Ligand SMILES: Nc1ncnc2c1ncn2[C@@H]1O[C@H](COP(=O)(O)OP(=O)(O)OP(=O)(O)O)[C@@H](O)[C@H]1O
C-alpha cells in the first residue's frame with residue numbers, strides 16, 4: 001500500500017490576467033522503503049509536485065492521500081499536524097537555524113511537543129550521520145555536507161513515513177553529494193521510509209529505486 | 222543539565238531569546254528606544270509629583286486660613302469692631318483673629334530694617350517661632366522675624382521701638398514660608414494696643430480645621446456680608462488660600478497631564494521603532510519561519526515565539542528605563558524638594574511601574590502585527606524566498 005498518493009492533481013497559479021498551470025493532472029505514489037526521484041527540465045513543475053506530496057500546498061483539483069486517508073480538504077492546522085508527525089523535509093540550502101546548535105536544530109521539529117523528550121533520539125541520529133562529535137557546533141561551524149547531514153537528522157526526528165528532498169545535493173560537490181545519498185539510502189532502509197527527491201543530479205539516479213519524469217506539468221511514462 | 226537545556230523546555234522563550242541575541246546591535250537599539258520612552262513617561266510623571274508636593278508644602282497651613290478685609294463697597298477703611306463681633310457670632314467653629322497692620326523702620330546698633338508691623342492679640346495662632354514664645358495673649362512684648370533679627374543683631378529680650386513705645390522681643394518668627402502675610406519682608410508683631418490710633422482692623426484671619434472648612438467659612442461670610450437682597454456688593458473682601466491651592470493644584474494637574482502626554486508620545490515613537498525592528502527581522506527570517514512551518518511548527522507557536530521576542534524587548538527596555546528613571550527622579554526630588562528619597566514614595570514611584578507596564582504593553586502591541594504576519598505566511602511562498 002502506498003504511503004502517499006496524488007490522484008489527477010492539477011495546480012493552477014493565477015496572477016492577475018495570467019494563469020499558469022504548473023501541474024496538469026498528475027498521478028503519483030510512493031511506498032515505504034522506496035526511493036523515488038522526480039526529474040525534468042526547469043520550470044516543469046517538480047517543486048510544485050513535491051509541495052503537494054509534502055502537504056505544503058493544496059491542489060486546485062484532484063486529491064492527495066496520505067496513508068490511505070484523503071487529506072485534500074484538510075485545514076492548514078491539520079496539514080501542519082500531518083507534516084510534523086508523518087513527513088520529513090530536506091532542502092537544497094539546508095535551512096538550519098543559525099542560532100541553534102546541531103543537536104538543537106535536530107530537535108527543533110519536536111520541541112513544542114513537551115510530552116516527548118527527543119534529546120536522545122537527536123543525539124542518536126547525529127551519531128548515525130557521522131556527526132557524534134559535532135553536537136554542539138552551530139551551522140556556521142559546519143561544512144555544507146555536515147549541515148545537510150544535520151538537516152537529514154532533523155527530518156527524521158519525528159519518525160516520519162516519508163522523507164522529501166528538493167535538490168538535496170544541489171549545493172554540494174560530487175563527492176559530498178554521494179556520501180549524502182549513501183546516508184539517505186541507508187536511513188531509508190533502517191527506518192523503512194519512502195524517500196521522494198527532486199534532482200538535477202545525474203548521480204542520484206544510481207541510488208534511486210524508481211524515476212518519475214515530468215515535462216510541462218505532465219508525467220511522462 | 223545546563224541553563225540552555227532547561228530553557229529549551231520553553232521553546233518559544235528559548236527561540237525568542239536566541240533570536241534577540243543574533244543581532245545584538247539591533248536589539249540594543251530597539252530597547253534603547255523603549256528606554257527613552259520609559260524615562261520620558263516616568264520622569265515627567267515624577268516631575269509633576271515633585272512640583273505638586275513642593276507647592277503644597279510651601280502653602281502649608283495657610284490653606285486652612287480665610288482672610289477678611291474691607292471691601293470696595295464698605296463705608297469704612299477697615300473691618301470694624303462690630304463686623305468682627307458679627308463674624309465671631311456666625312463663625313463659631315474657627316478662630317477669628319483681627320489684626321491691624323502698618324509698616325515702620327526698625328533700627329538697632331546703627332542698622333535699619335524696613336518691616337511690616339502687625340498688631341494682634343492671639344499671636345500663637347498666627348505665628349510659629351523658632352526661638353522664644355508666641356503668646357496667646359500678646360500684651361507687652363513683640364515678635365520679630367528671624368531674618369530681621371539677624372540683620373540687626375537682635376537677641377531675645379532686646380527692646381525694639383514702635384510708635385514711641387518699647388517692646389521686648391519674646392520670640393523669633395520662623396520665616397520659612399514664602400507666601401502669607403508680609404511676603405518676604407521682615408515682620409514685627411506687637412500687641413494690638415500698639416496700633417490703637419488706627420480705628421479699624423486691617424484684616425481678620427480666620428483659622429479653620431481644614432482647607433474644605435476654610436472654603437465653607439469663606440462662602441458663609443460672602444453670603445452674610447456681601448449679599449444685600451439680590452444685589453452683589455463687596456462690604457468685606459473674603460479670600461481663602463484654599464482656592465489658591467485649588468488653582469495651583471488644577472494647574473499642576475494640567476501640567477502633569479501635558480508632561481505625561483509628551484512622555485506617552487515618546488513611547489508611541491518607541492513602539493513604532495519596535496514594530497519596525499520586529500517587521501524587519503521577521504521579513505529577514507521569512508525563509509527560516511517557512512522551514513519552521515514546513516517541519517510542522519504550528520502557526521500559534523510561531524506567533525507566540527515572535528510575541529515573546531517583543532515582550533523580551535519591552536521588558537528589557539522597561540527595566541533599564543525604570544532604573545534610569547529612578548536615578549533621574551532622585552536627582553529631580555533633590556533639586557525641587559531637597560530630598561532624593563522622595564522619589565521612593567508611592568505617589569512618584571508608581572510612575573516607574575506605569576512606565577514599565579506601558580513599555581511591555583506597547584511592545585507586545587507592536588509585536589502583534591509582525592507575529593501575525595509571519596505566522597500566517599504560506600510556507601511555500603516563504604521557502605521560495
Ligand atoms: N507561486 C507561483 N505563482 C505563479 N507561478 C508559479 C508559482 N510557483 C510556481 N509557478 C510556476 O509553476 C511552474 C512550475 O514551477 P516549479 O517551481 O514547480 O518548477 P521546477 O520544476 O521546480 O523548476 P526548477 O527545476 O527550476 O526548480 C513554473 O512555470 C513556475 O513559474
Ligand SMILES: [Mg+2]
Pocket residue numbers: 046047048
Ligand atoms: Mg524547483
